[in-house]
Amino acid sequence: MIEVNNLSFARGNTLIYKNVNFKIRPGELLLIQGANGVGKTTLLSNIANFIDPLEGSITYNNLVIDNNIASESFLYIGENNFAHDSLTLNQNIEYWLSIHNVKFNNSIKNKSVNYFFQKLNLDKKFYQLSFGQKKKLQLLLLMLVNKPVWILDDPLSGLDDRTIINLNTLFEKKLENKGIIILTSHQNITLNNYKTLKLI
C-alpha cells in the first residue's frame, strides 16, 4: 500500500501543492488530474523518490520510500522519451531490460512487441519512429519489467485508439494481479473502478 500524508512541495519560493493525502491499496488505480502546472508530474516525481518533498511523508508497505525500495518496486514511465536515438529498437529494448536487470526472453519480447505494434521492424533506428511509436516503445517496459507499482505520467497522450484499448486491458490485468497504478492523464480512462485525485 502507498500512503501519502500531508505532502507539500515547493520549487524555490513557489509552493506547488500543499497537504496532499491519499492511500492506494494493491489492486487499485489512482488517476491524478488537474490543470497544467498544478504539479501532477512533480507529485509523481515525489512518489518515485526522484525529488524530496518540502513536508510530509510517502510510505510503501509502511516503509519510507528510499532508493532501494523505489528501484525494487517502482516502474516509472515519464512524458519524455528515454530511448537512445542512435540505437535500433532491438538494441534499445535489450539495453533498458539490462538496466532494469530483466532476464532477456526473446519470445516474451516478441509477444509484447506484437501486442503494441502489431507489425514493426525491430532493426529500425529509434529516431525513425513516429511520436506515437516512440511512446509505445516506452510502454513496452510495462510488459517486460515486472515491478508491483507503475507510475505513469500521461501514458495515453499520442496513442491511437487501438493502443489505448490495449493499454487499458494491460491496466486491468495489472490490477487483477494486485499491482498498484498511479497515473496522470488529461483523458478519462475506460476502467470501471478507479480513484481520482484532483490537484488544484
Next chain:
Amino acid sequence: MIKNFFKLISIEFQLMLKGSVFSFVLYCLLIISCAIFSLSLKYESIGINAPLCFLYVMIFFISLFKVEKIYSLNFDEAKVHQYILSPFSLEIIVFVKNMMIYLNMIIFFFIFSPLILIILNIDLSYLLKINILLALSLLSIIFISSMTASITISKNNRLSLTSILTLPLFVPILIFSMAITDLIDFNTGRMYLFFVAYFLLNLAFSPLLTSFALKKLSV
C-alpha cells in the same frame, strides 16, 4: 545480474562506437590546430615542451567537449529517471560511461598520434612515451570532466556556474605531465605512478559526485 551487466557494457560499447564520428571531427580539429601552431612557430627553435603543452591543452578541451556532449545526450531527465530506478547504482553506470568515453578518446589518439607528432615536429622516438603519458592522464581528465559535465547540464543556470569549481582539479595533471617531459627521455617511472594514484583518487569520488549531481541537479 552479472550477465545483464555485461550486456549493458556491450551495448554501451556500441553506443560509444556510434559516437565515434564526433570524436573523429574533434581529432580533425586537433590536427588543424596543431598545424596552425606549428606553422606559426616555423622560424622558431622550440623543444618538445611547447608543442606537448599545446597538445595537452587541446586534448584537455577535446575531452571536455566529448564528455559534455555524451552527458547531455545520455543523462537527460528521462534517462536519469530510469537509471535511478535501476538495480545498478547510478555510480556504476557513470563509471561504465566514463570508461567507454576514455576508450573512444584513447583509441583515436593512438591512431592519430603519429600524424600529430609529425605535425608538431616532435621526434617519433617519443611516440610510445607520449602515448603512455596521455593514456594514464586521460583517465583522470575524463573522470574530472564527468563531474564538470554533470553540473553543467543542470537545469538551474546559476548552479551550472559551479562547474568552474572542478576546473582546478585538472591543474595537477597538466603540471605533472609537463614536469615529466622536462626530464630527459621521460625515464621517470615513479612520476608515471602519480597519474595512477590521481586516477584512483578520482575513481573514489568522481562517480559518487557525478551521480549525486545528476540526481539532484538534472531531475
